[in-house]
Amino acid sequence: MIIVKKLVVELQKKLVLRFVSCSLPQGKITVFIGKSGAGKTILLKSLAGLVNRKDGSIIIDDKEISTLTARQRSEKIGYVFQDFNLFAHLSVYRNCIDPLLVRGIPFAQADLCVKEMLECVEMSLYVNKYPAELSGGQQQRVAIARALCLNPQILLLDEPTAALDPENSSNIALLLRKLARANIAIGVASHDMIFVKEIFDRGYKMKDGIIVESLDSYGQEN
Amino acid sequence: MNLLFYVPLLLKGALITLSAWIVAGIVSLMIGTFLGIVSCRYLAGTKIRMFVKCYTFIAKGVPAYVQILIAYFVIPALLGINIYGFFAAVSALAFCSSGYVTEIIRSGINTVSRGQWDASFVLGYSIKATLLRIILPQAFKNVVPSLFGELEQLLKSTSLLATIGITELTRAGMNIISRELNPVVIYLTIACMYLLFSAVLQLIVMYAEA
Numbered sequence: 001m002i003i004v005k006k007l008v009v010e011l012q013k014k015l016v017l018r019f020v021s022c023s024l025p026q027g028k029i030t031v032f033i034g035k036s037g038a039g040k041t042i043l044l045k046s047l048a049g050l051v052n053r054k055d056g057s058i059i060i061d062d063k064e065i066s067t068l069t070a071r072q073r074s075e076k077i078g079y080v081f082q083d084f085n086l087f088a089h090l091s092v093y094r095n096c097i098d099p100l101l102v103r104g105i106p107f108a109q110a111d112l113c114v115k116e117m118l119e120c121v122e123m124s125l126y127v128n129k130y131p132a133e134l135s136g137g138q139q140q141r142v143a144i145a146r147a148l149c150l151n152p153q154i155l156l157l158d159e160p161t162a163a164l165d166p167e168n169s170s171n172i173a174l175l176l177r178k179l180a181r182a183n184i185a186i187g188v189a190s191h192d193m194i195f196v197k198e199i200f201d202r203g204y205k206m207k208d209g210i211i212v213e214s215l216d217s218y219g220q221e222n
Numbered sequence: 223m224n225l226l227f228y229v230p231l232l233l234k235g236a237l238i239t240l241s242a243w244i245v246a247g248i249v250s251l252m253i254g255t256f257l258g259i260v261s262c263r264y265l266a267g268t269k270i271r272m273f274v275k276c277y278t279f280i281a282k283g284v285p286a287y288v289q290i291l292i293a294y295f296v297i298p299a300l301l302g303i304n305i306y307g308f309f310a311a312v313s314a315l316a317f318c319s320s321g322y323v324t325e326i327i328r329s330g331i332n333t334v335s336r337g338q339w340d341a342s343f344v345l346g347y348s349i350k351a352t353l354l355r356i357i358l359p360q361a362f363k364n365v366v367p368s369l370f371g372e373l374e375q376l377l378k379s380t381s382l383l384a385t386i387g388i389t390e391l392t393r394a395g396m397n398i399i400s401r402e403l404n405p406v407v408i409y410l411t412i413a414c415m416y417l418l419f420s421a422v423l424q425l426i427v428m429y430a431e432a
Binding site: 048049050070071073074075077078079081083085086087088089098099102103146147150 | 335337338340341343344345346347348351355356359360363
């Protein structure tokens with residue numbers, strides 16, 4: 001579980017997150033909704049360590065995130081970018097296995113894990129393809145598989161349906177449900193309300209860098 | 223004139239040209255790659271960026287010919303030491319070329335999207351692993367033509383070694399001409415030999431880009 005307390009983030013001398021407090025429990029999909037510029041992406045990036053915070057705390061398993069090394073943090077938090085950010089020069093298979101090999105996991109074990117994850121996201125037939133040869137939905141699946149290979153407790157997804165058609169969006173929703181059942185804490189930033197309705201367990205509504213509503217069920221204020 | 227008689231002399235000159243080119247090229251690539259990496263947009267602090275800017279300004283701003291003269295005449299005079307001509311000239315060429323290589327590598331790294339750095343970070347790559355496995359392979363692919371263009375330029379610059387009396391290919395040719403007084407054949411032969419080296423380099427570029 002990840003707990004955020006009074007998080008303040010400043011970018012270019014402008015406060016983009018102001019005293020944000022929220023939590024992402026295991027086995028639940030927590031959705032951050034709000035218009036563009038509300039601070040959803042910055043919040044997810046702060047959780048992943050991509051953006052430095054000015055104040056506040058982020059606690060994972062009773063440990064302040066700043067006390068973790070980059071490697072420990074990446075083992076706990078998986079991140080799927082809005083534009084996927086797959087490594088353009090590596091095949092689907094190498095995109096997934098390289099992060100495992102970098103951290104010294106034996107090839108046989110890494111290979112098994114990658115094949116299992118690509119099977120899970122139904123991308124086993126595309127192992128030798130390069131990102132440029134895949135559709136948006138396929139790249140999204142590979143990005144999720146790559147994040148899952150590191151066996152994270154928390155998976156953060158930034159606008160996961162931005163490049164997808166409705167059918168692919170539903171498939172991603174089903175996949176996220178499956179992952180939540182496997183007790184992964186999932187955080188999703190999205191303004192695609194149809195998709196949000198499909199995956200919603202709990203959520204927060206954001207506006208101008210502040211959480212303005214905490215939602216326990218879709219369309220219902222807490 | 224029997225050209226065959228002078229073939230060993232030309233080959234010896236060609237060997238010195240190639241040696242100077244290879245040594246200067248390797249040193250230039252090493253310095254340029256290092257400085258290009260440390261001065262790239264995502265890693266450099268202000269001080270490092272300023273230092274590299276000054277380095278490339280000097281390396282690119284002073285003609286290679288003048289740099290060779292400084293390395294051979296000025297630096298030994300200032301330090302009160304003797305410097306072997308080949309070493310001085312190759313160092314000057316490497317310094318001059320490294321200024322260009324630095325800018326080529328830095329621009330290549332800067333063309334790799336920020337997202338690739340971010341993805342490496344969230345996947346737990348160290349800076350070294352990020353550079354070696356993710357950023358540099360993509361950056362080098364972008365800069366192969368410019369990089370080989372610079373190496374080709376460096377090859378041609380080795381003819382400047384003649385100015386401090388090193389008998390590289392051009393100087394060897396000039397020596398033969400002073401004996402035979404037949405510049406047409408010798409200069410054309412030398413030009414063909416430079417073209418041959420360039421052609422080999424072009425083939426390597428084509429292979430690297432394929």
